[in-house]
Amino acid sequence: MKxxxxxxxxxxxxxxxxxxxxxxxxxxxxxxVVELNRDIVCREAHGxxxxxxxxxxxxxxxxxxx
Amino acid sequence: xxxxxxxxxxxxxxxxxxxxxxxxDFAETRKAIEVSxxxxxTVAVRRxxxxxxxxxxxxxxxxxxxxxxxxxxxxxxxxxxxxxxxxLAREAGVGKMIKLEVIGDxxxxxxxxxxxxxxxxxxxxxxxxxxxxxxxxPITAKKLQDIGCAAVMPLAAPIGSGLGIRNPYNILIILEQxxxxxIVDAGVGTASDAAIAMEMGCDGVLMNTAIAGARDxxxxxxxxxxxxxxxxxxxxxxxxxxxxxxTASSPIDGILG
Numbered sequence: 001m002k003x004x005x006x007x008x009x010x011x012x013x014x015x016x017x018x019x020x021x022x023x024x025x026x027x028x029x030x031x032x033v034v035e036l037n038r039d040i041v042c043r044e045a046h047g048x049x050x051x052x053x054x055x056x057x058x059x060x061x062x063x064x065x066x
Numbered sequence: 067x068x069x070x071x072x073x074x075x076x077x078x079x080x081x082x083x084x085x086x087x088x089x090x091d092f093a094e095t096r097k098a099i100e101v102s103x104x105x106x107x108t109v110a111v112r113r114x115x116x117x118x119x120x121x122x123x124x125x126x127x128x129x130x131x132x133x134x135x136x137x138x139x140x141x142x143x144x145x146x147x148x149x150x151x152x153x154l155a156r157e158a159g160v161g162k163m164i165k166l167e168v169i170g171d172x173x174x175x176x177x178x179x180x181x182x183x184x185x186x187x188x189x190x191x192x193x194x195x196x197x198x199x200x201x202x203x204p205i206t207a208k209k210l211q212d213i214g215c216a217a218v219m220p221l222a223a224p225i226g227s228g229l230g231i232r233n234p235y236n237i238l239i240i241l242e243q244x245x246x247x248x249i250v251d252a253g254v255g256t257a258s259d260a261a262i263a264m265e266m267g268c269d270g271v272l273m274n275t276a277i278a279g280a281r282d283x284x285x286x287x288x289x290x291x292x293x294x295x296x297x298x299x300x301x302x303x304x305x306x307x308x309x310x311x312x313t314a315s316s317p318i319d320g321i322l323g
Binding site: 027032063064 | 088089092109110111113114123137138153155158225226275
């Protein structure tokens with residue numbers, strides 16, 4: 001299925017949870033914040049939140065800034 | 067009594083707040099911040115690079131237990147985007163203090179004041195400790211303080227310009243009416259600029275480019291620490307009144323002849 005990940009279209013396996021996707025992308029969940037369709041998904045819910053086709057996911061973190 | 071900068075319910079010994087952008091690498095970022103003595107550091111919120119997620123993370127170099135991480139809303143042009151960014155930042159678990167900036171124009175990077183006021187209202191209601199970046203306008207400063215912001219942060223000059231305090235009289239008016247800390251944010255170029263802000267009575271100075279863009283950022287970080295410290299001490303000490311004519315420093319009595 002297709003989702004929008006950080007503004008880009010991405011093909012992922014059906015029924016993937018956010019935690020599984022982060023794992024697949026080799027992203028450490030402790031350093032990022034995830035927003036699904038404009039709602040923040042807290043870290044504790046990453047495992048239980050399943051993705052659906054057409055979902056818009058944002059994965060952000062802190063970078064250098066002033 | 068120790069001279070501390072109080073922001074909401076926390077106190078800081080350092081009155082220098084530094085950014086983490088524009089450094090050569092994270093090692094240089096960490097070293098400059100360490101030398102600056104800053105206890106509060108600003109960071110930006112950005113998308114993770116999906117194609118190269120294993121890149122090192124800024125927080126691997128800046129321990130949130132040691133530093134107060136102050137997420138900014140740099141790059142936000144609307145109140146909604148700024149609020150959204152703050153909510154994401156809070157979820158990262160580094161506290162509820164945020165630097166609010168809603169940019170009005172990418173050439174000047176001056177803030178959009180109506181949007182800043184709108185975002186500040188929402189964020190204060192949501193329990194954020196809001197430190198807004200503003201133009202050096204006393205009316206705006208007063209409105210934001212009345213909304214419940216924990217400080218006001220007028221610019222000295224455009225972000226990254228290094229021009230120093232362009233309108234000291236406006237900053238003085240802001241200081242005179244302030245009931246919250248006044249932190250000069252943006253436009254400082256060198257240590258004397260920081261010292262001047264502190265001598266005027268500002269409670270702190272926030273800078274990034276002035277340090278990161280210096281030929282030797284680590285040495286400039288030290289200069290800024292000393293500049294802020296010197297300016298603060300001079301302010302507390304109370305400078306002499308400026309006079310047109312001389313006053314002898316040596317006694318008049320007992321002069322030879």
